[in-house]
Structure formats: C-alpha cells, structure tokens
Amino acid sequence: MADLLSVAKLAGVSRATAARAFSSPELVRPETRHKVLEAAHRLAFRPNNVARQLRAQTTKMIGVMVPSLDNPVFAEQLQAMEVAARASGYSLIVTTSEYDASRESEIVEEMLRQRVDGLVLTIADADRSEVLAKLHREVCPYLLVYNQPEAADIPTIGVDNRAAVAEATRHLIALGHHRIGMVAGSLLQSDRARLRYEGYRQAMCDHGLTPRPLIEMPRHTQAELACLEPELSGHDGLTAVICTNDLLAISLIGELQRSGRSVPGDLSVMGFDGINLGHCLYPSLSTVEQPRVEIGRSAVQILLAMIRGETPQPLPLPHALREGESVGAPPTSRQVLVTRNPQRNTP
C-alpha cells in the first residue's frame, strides 16, 4: 500500500507537505494541495491509522466487553454504543467473556496492550473482580455497564436493580398477589443478582409477606419447568414469579403454556431487561425495562468525557415498569381449590 512518501514524490513535494495536505489542508497552497490529492488518488493512497495512532498516542478505539451476545440485552446495548461511538469518530473492539473471570482478565489485558482509549465493561461480579483490581492500578478510563458494585468510587451506568425489582414486586402485590417467587438463571455470583433478590425480599417483607428462596434454573437464559413445578401446586403455590432476565421469563411462559397452563391465568410472569422481543409476543411480556439504548449511548458519552479528562459522575438511569399481558390478577379459583389439584387446561 502506498505511503505518504511515494505520494509526496509523485506530487513533487516533501513528505511534510503531503502530510499537511491531509491533516491541515488550510496550511497548504490550494495548487499544491491539489497536486498532492491527485497523486494520492492515482496511487490509491490510504492513510495508515496504525502509524497515526502510534504517533498521536491515541487510538480512537474503545474496548468493549460483554458477557455474551446471545442475550439481546447486551446486543441491543452494543448496537447503541456502536452508533454513538462512530458518531464521535471512535471504533469499537468487541469481546465476550462468557462470565468467565479468567477470560475477563485476559481480555482487558489484551485491550490495554492495544492501547484503547477507554473501556466499557460488563463484568460477572463487580464485588469480586480481579479485573477491577487491575484497572484500579491503571490509568485507562473505564466504565462499567449494568454492574452495580458496592464500592462507590467505581464508575458505573445502569439502573438501580434493588429498587427496580422492589417496584416490580410491589406491582404484583398491588394486583393482589401474595405468593410471589423469584426465578434466577444459573449465574448466582453477580452483583445484580444479589441486589435484585434483595429488592424482592425487601418488598415482600415490607408488605408482611414471606419471601421465598430463590428458584434457581440450571441454565442462565432457559427455564426448566421441572424446577418450578413443585412451587406451583399446593395450598401455598405461587401465583406470580419474577424472572431475573427476559429470556428466562419468555422461555418460562412457553414452557407453562406447553404444559397446558395459562399465563397470566394460572401464573403471572414478569421479566427483567425489556428486550425488544418482549413487545411482540402474546401475551406480551411484563417486565422491568432497562433503557438499553440510553445506557449504551450514555456509556459512550460518559467514557468520552473521561477520556477528555473530565470527571463526570454517572447517575443511575431510570428503569421503567413495562406492563404487558403476562401479568394479571391472581387466579380466584385457586382460593377455592386450595388444597386440591388446581384447575388446568389440558393441552
């Protein structure tokens, strides 16, 4: 690939002049500039960003790490980040950690070697992270997304998980539900999971209701009906559940329907995240919406401010309770058929 020197030669000027024709065209005589651009065109010259980055000591690149792109909540946030970044002239290096702590470390190390100008990370557990310890010693600006660490000095953007789930719980209680459960994926060791459960527990207690133990599914985003079934029958069977993510909720609804149950007729199901797909389904998903687009956009803006040397104070973004068709009043029949087999539509 042609370089500036060959362009300069062909144009009959020095390399410096050729360089200026690109970086500060106003400093070069129009006639000369034209000669340079003409030569560049003939040689199919394309500025070498790597050299420019080395020289300028800045890459205009942001390193992004998310747990997985198979979950739309991250893909949708990433989509927003990419648009925002490019609008500001930045590119994204994208990696996935699969919630693996050692991969998290390797990835961040690699991105630091790449001299990214900043990092946007979603880590497995912000309260027990080697990555954070490492970044603490570095000078590279970084920002967590979705995480909600206990330590106050870690820049983070996302919703208040505890308050969000508490609100969702109160919503169900207001509808008349008393026997509410919480369904989680297999990934327990996460700051968000702890806070979400805590929000549920708190809201239940505040209303004099008994919080149940977390119902844990073997996989992170796929519900297993067998794990839930024991909690559904009997005199204290659940009438509503809150899932820790939308994929879990959606697959749970599917499983319930396939088993002949009705949602929300037999069980109200609430999700968490607000992924786009939830709108489209029938019943549409009731969920706690994290403003994924705003989170992505704003993560980029805040990080860029940090890169400029400012010290913005990221605020929690507001969640929104999105009411859908998957949540309704508790079944009245249940109160009659208390200790016996609950009514079901067989398939």
Add this chain to the structure above:
Amino acid sequence: MADLLSVAKLAGVSRATAARAFSSPELVRPETRHKVLEAAHRLAFRPNNVARQLRAQTTKMIGVMVPSLDNPVFAEQLQAMEVAARASGYSLIVTTSEYDASRESEIVEEMLRQRVDGLVLTIADADRSEVLAKLHREVCPYLLVYNQPEAADIPTIGVDNRAAVAEATRHLIALGHHRIGMVAGSLLQSDRARLRYEGYRQAMCDHGLTPRPLIEMPRHTQAELACLEPELSGHDGLTAVICTNDLLAISLIGELQRSGRSVPGDLSVMGFDGINLGHCLYPSLSTVEQPRVEIGRSAVQILLAMIRGETPQPLPLPHALREGESVGAPPTSRQVLVTRNPQRNTP
C-alpha cells in the same frame, strides 16, 4: 506507560535484549531474562500493540460489519465469530451499517485505514454494492456472510437461500397447504430477499400452485397485521405464510394470537433464520435454520486461511428445516365455510 527502553535501562541491558526477553526468551541467558522481567514488572510494562503492528505490518484484527445487532441472527453469528477469532489470537472491530449503502462504504474505508488483516461483511445487496466494487480493487482479504451474490467469484458463506425457501414451501405443501403466502420486511433490495422469494415461487409453480405477490411489511422485523389481514379471508384466504426472518414471524404470531386467531389452527407461520428464541416460544417456531454458529466459526476460519495466502473455496452451508409447533395442517373448517366468514375464536 513504560516502554521497552526504560525496562532495558532499569535492567541494565540494551533495548534489543529486553525485547528478546519477551519475544524469544530462549535466546537470552536465564539470569539476564530474569532481570528484564523483574524490571518490566516493577515498571508495570505492557507491550504496545500499536507499535508492534506498525512494525510487523499486521494488526491481527478482523473488521466485521453487520446490518444491525438488534437482530439476534447477527448477534449470534458475531458471538461465534468472536470466540473463534480470539482462539486464533485475533480481535474484532465491530460495526453496524443499518443497511445503509453510504455507511457501508465509510465503514469499510475506515477499517482499511485501520489496516485490519481481513474483513467479514454482511452487506445489504451483494448485487449492487459500491463496497464490493471498492474491495475488488483492494488487496484486503474479505468474506461475505449471509449474502448470496450472483457473481461467482465473490467469496461468500451462508446457506442456499433459494433452495432453503423452496424446501420450506414444499414442506407446507406436503402438509396439505395450497394457499401459501410470503411475508417480507421492508427491505426488498437484497440479494437474499430476491432469492428467497424466487425459491418460494419456484416451489409453488412446480406443484401447480399459484405463487402470490410478496406481502410487504412496513418494518423489517415487526409484522403489521393490517397488511396481512386482506389475504386471510375469502375463499382463497391463505392457510400458511413464510416470513423472511424469524423476528417477523414471531411478531406475526403474536399479532395473530392477539386478534383471536390460533397458530397454526387458523394460519401456519414459518420463519427463517433459526434464532435461539424460536425454540422457547409456544407455539415453538417452525423455521429454516441457518447454522449461525457454524457460519460465524467457519467465516473466521476461512478468512484466516485467506490471510495466510491460501485460496479456500467456501461452500454453501447446509440449512435445516426445523419443525416447530407454529406449522400444522391447514384448517379443515375453511374448506366448508369457503366464501363466508371463517371461524375464529374471539378474544
């Protein structure tokens, strides 16, 4: 950030020796090596990849462009690519084009300036693309994904769209459907869309059935029931539709159910792509599965081979007809109530 020279000084050796301690440790005396590593540690030295890239004239980076990450078919493919790339020591620069031709050009230009070692692209229309014209003149290895250009000399990986939809159509016909329609998103100008419709048309004709005009939705991934409704009633109302992507199919199913119709009771709905979520729903989505993970993995492998200077011949990957619950036999009642209002469950 500390550089190699300062490490060398602290260790009391030359820069060359310090460099060797990292790149070819066996060439340096253990004692010396230890001194260097010790110094590097004390200075928190981290190799500068940018400098290395400039020197080595290779970035170990792959440029990736997809239309959007809001559609899981691309996010899931990207997830697979990222894993495969990192396993081979490559990083991904990820961009989204939003099916915009001018953005496509800018993005590719920017990635070429970044001196990526290769490109993996999904473009809007492989038969009318400035991007391909540009790449044709460049030396940068590239590979299309999902695209299916007419020109045979363009390296591509994906399924045979025509054959895939033809098979889906035959599947519906075999179930007894005669009045089958095809529902597309708003994005008509795409190589895939043309071939998929062509596959549908061909299969219909082969069985002596009349292909219908494409039913076009105002948005790409969200069905609008009003656009379909006219085709559902009357003596020749549709009994089955094939959607050009899964999101369209899923949202259509939702709309149909919300309007009191049953799927597949009143209308069989088939998707295209095979996104993970389709499994979880009830009814589960019948769809033509593109092997997204295999496509992503294999795109990286093939591109890396091209980067090594080989000339692999990418073969079409096999699609799979994934039978779900959203497709069944055509409603028998319809044959009785021919010219009158078809039976419906009111909500």
Add this chain to the structure above:
DNA sequence: TTGTACGCGTTATCAA
C-alpha cells in the same frame, strides 16, 4: 508556504 529532522515503541538484521 514549504522543507528538514526527529520521535512514537517495536522488531529484525547484522556485528561483536
């Protein structure tokens, strides 16, 4: 307005 010369941090070649 243009040219000269240096440095960004690394690796590879050649000598010692």
Add this chain to the structure above:
DNA sequence: TTGATAACGCGTACAA
C-alpha cells in the same frame, strides 16, 4: 549471548 541500528508510516516543531 548481547548491542547498535535501521526501519514501519506518520505528525509536527522548527527552520528556511
């Protein structure tokens, strides 16, 4: 086994 030196391609302070 180690050291000196020259690139990689670009931007810019300084001089002309």
